Amino acid sequence: MIxxxxxxxxxxxxxxxxxxxxxxxxxxYVRYNCGVYKDRLASxxxxxxxxxxxxxxxxxxxxxxxxxxxxxxxxxxSADQKDVLEIHVSSGTTGNPTLVGYTRDDIKLWSEVMxxxxxxxxxxxxxTIQIAYGYGLFTGGLGFHYGAIEMGLRVIPTSSGQTGRQLxxxxxxxxxxxxxxxxxxxxxxxxxKQMGIDPAKGNWKIxxxxxxxxxxxxxxxxxxxxxxLATDVYGLSEIIGPGVAQxxxxxxxxxxxxxxxxxxxxxxxxxLPAEEGCDGELVITTLTKQAIPLIRYRTRDIVSINYDxxxxxxxxxxxxxxxxxxxxxxxxxxxxxxxxQIEHVLLGIEGTQPHYQIVVxxxxxxLDYVEVMVEVDDKIFSDEVKKLEQLxxxxxxxxxxxxxxxxxxxxxxxxxxxxxxxxxxxxxDKRFL
Amino acid sequence: xxxxxxxxxxxxxxxRLYDLCxxxxxNGINIRALNVAETESxxxxxxxxxxxxxxxxxxxxNGFVANLxxxxxxxxxxxxxxLANVLKVLSEENVNVEYMYGFVEKSSDKALMVFRFEDSQKxxxxxxxxxxxxxxxxxxxxx
Numbered sequence: 188m189i190x191x192x193x194x195x196x197x198x199x200x201x202x203x204x205x206x207x208x209x210x211x212x213x214x215x216y217v218r219y220n221c222g223v224y225k226d227r228l229a230s231x232x233x234x235x236x237x238x239x240x241x242x243x244x245x246x247x248x249x250x251x252x253x254x255x256x257x258x259x260x261x262x263x264x265s266a267d268q269k270d271v272l273e274i275h276v277s278s279g280t281t282g283n284p285t286l287v288g289y290t291r292d293d294i295k296l297w298s299e300v301m302x303x304x305x306x307x308x309x310x311x312x313x314x315t316i317q318i319a320y321g322y323g324l325f326t327g328g329l330g331f332h333y334g335a336i337e338m339g340l341r342v343i344p345t346s347s348g349q350t351g352r353q354l355x356x357x358x359x360x361x362x363x364x365x366x367x368x369x370x371x372x373x374x375x376x377x378x379x380k381q382m383g384i385d386p387a388k389g390n391w392k393i394x395x396x397x398x399x400x401x402x403x404x405x406x407x408x409x410x411x412x413x414x415x416l417a418t419d420v421y422g423l424s425e426i427i428g429p430g431v432a433q434x435x436x437x438x439x440x441x442x443x444x445x446x447x448x449x450x451x452x453x454x455x456x457x458x459l460p461a462e463e464g465c466d467g468e469l470v471i472t473t474l475t476k477q478a479i480p481l482i483r484y485r486t487r488d489i490v491s492i493n494y495d496x497x498x499x500x501x502x503x504x505x506x507x508x509x510x511x512x513x514x515x516x517x518x519x520x521x522x523x524x525x526x527x528q529i530e531h532v533l534l535g536i537e538g539t540q541p542h543y544q545i546v547v548x549x550x551x552x553x554l555d556y557v558e559v560m561v562e563v564d565d566k567i568f569s570d571e572v573k574k575l576e577q578l579x580x581x582x583x584x585x586x587x588x589x590x591x592x593x594x595x596x597x598x599x600x601x602x603x604x605x606x607x608x609x610x611x612x613x614x615x616d617k618r619f620l
Numbered sequence: 621x622x623x624x625x626x627x628x629x630x631x632x633x634x635x636r637l638y639d640l641c642x643x644x645x646x647n648g649i650n651i652r653a654l655n656v657a658e659t660e661s662x663x664x665x666x667x668x669x670x671x672x673x674x675x676x677x678x679x680x681x682n683g684f685v686a687n688l689x690x691x692x693x694x695x696x697x698x699x700x701x702x703l704a705n706v707l708k709v710l711s712e713e714n715v716n717v718e719y720m721y722g723f724v725e726k727s728s729d730k731a732l733m734v735f736r737f738e739d740s741q742k743x744x745x746x747x748x749x750x751x752x753x754x755x756x757x758x759x760x761x762x763x
Binding site for chain 1: 627629630631636657658659661662664683684685686687689719736
């Protein structure tokens with residue numbers, strides 16, 4: 188079923204009118220309520236009256252993750268904090284984390300787009316969903332929760348982890364839908380098999396997987412081992428969390444809910460629109476958010492976009508799977524990792540050199556893991572293994588506290604980390620992406 | 621009466637120990653005593669050689685992380701209970717041994733062992749007090 192036919196199947200012209208009107212209101216709203224946007228728009232002389240159609244969006248400045256960091260915590264908020272009912276915090280590149288917030292209407296919007304997401308994947312009211320995304324500061328768990336309640340699913344909020352328990356719950360309550368990261372569902376399949384459970388023997392219908400990059404071979408593996416339809420969901424906390432775009436059962440691109448999250452594909456170098464159908468950076472404007480609306484937010488994700496009407500009947504454009512990043516961010520088990528965070532930790536530990544390398548790999552049928560190689564030099568070297576192990580442990584602990592994921596640290600000999608053009612190659616991603 | 625040990629960082633990588641020994645051999649440096657401490661991902665090689673200065677320079681010039689550590693070489697009666705007698709004294713005086721290993725050669729009928737104490741000063745004093753012979757650098761070089 189289609190949750191909101193009016194908006195999801197709107198004719199292209201009607202959609203453009205809605206988007207144009209909403210953009211005009213947004214510009215007026217942020218100019219009045221957000222100091223940062225007020226100054227920015229004033230400096231280029233733009234006010235709501237300059238917005239006639241959605242195409243006028245090109246007159247507006249971009250917003251970046253750096254803006255979120257620099258204006259931490261509340262600088263980019265347009266709503267009064269007393270009207271903010273929920274906040275989520277995720278790690279930033281270095282220093283300040285990224286803070287997002289939701290007013291009551293924002294929570295309604297999140298519930299609405301997540302209801303659309305679930306329906307888009309094929310959920311029907313009355314189905315049972317196991318939500319194995321983390322509940323907490325990570326937006327995955329709660330986003331799915333709100334949408335599932337909104338559309339009338341029976342929710343089992345298992346959150347992530349405790350795999351044995353997840354499997355027991357699956358057997359006892361036979362959910363039709365599961366939502367988690369793609370690497371976690373593969374990991375659970377392996378665990379199930381080891382416990383003598385056949386994961387395909389369930390009541391499964393749909394899996395909704397996201398928060399990390401995954402491939403078509405992974406999709407086939409998930410579909411075969413669980414006997415379910417595996418779909419891709421896209422979102423980011425800065426925009427709302429999960430619920431920005433979702434594949435329908437035709438699995439031919441992710442429908443982006445463009446009446447509320449207006450997408451543009453730009454050339455990341457020039458900032459100009461990419462040629463239609465070509466790859467470029469996805470830029471999103473939150474047309475109706477209240478707490479922290481963002482204008483032309485640079486997601487750094489590389490995608491292409493398709494405006495053709497889909498066989499499912501939705502007219503909302505479809506973005507491709509994420510094809511890459513314009514920065515060096517990597518996503519591991521749903522957590523954003525910036526090499527600069529690790530550099531920051533090493534610089535803070537006396538004697539360590541910022542010569543490091545991050546190796547990300549995925550165990551066969553399993554979870555992603557991170558290894559950090561750190562070069563040892565004369566200053567930190569000791570004849571006592573104990574001291575080197577203490578150092579290794581300290582680096583591990585500090586990186587883990589910054590990244591919120593477990594890592595393995597290896598001390599390596601100097602100059603063994605491959606350097607390209609004098610600069611170390613920071614990230615080796617072996618996850619066959 | 622300390623002697624010089626060279627400590628070298630070694631990654632757990634195939635052929636790494638060979639590289640190091642080859643390098644010392646090609647430069648005419650002879651290893652007198654050797655010990656490797658290993659962990660899951662790296663090892664620390666400790667050696668006493670006949671030409672410490674040349675050895676450390678050669679290693680560093682070839683990209684190894686290495687440093688000089690003062691250790692103590694102790695003569696121990698080469699008979700049952702010989703080492704136990706020395707350790708008894710150390711234990712009674714609360715001297716902690718970080719690590720220890722044996723020499724290949726002997727200067728007399730006694731065995732030679734390298735000791736690295738947590739508190740090197742205290743360890744030396746205790747050994748002297750108990751008339752346990754500490755080998756001099758000259759004796760080691762003369763092996």
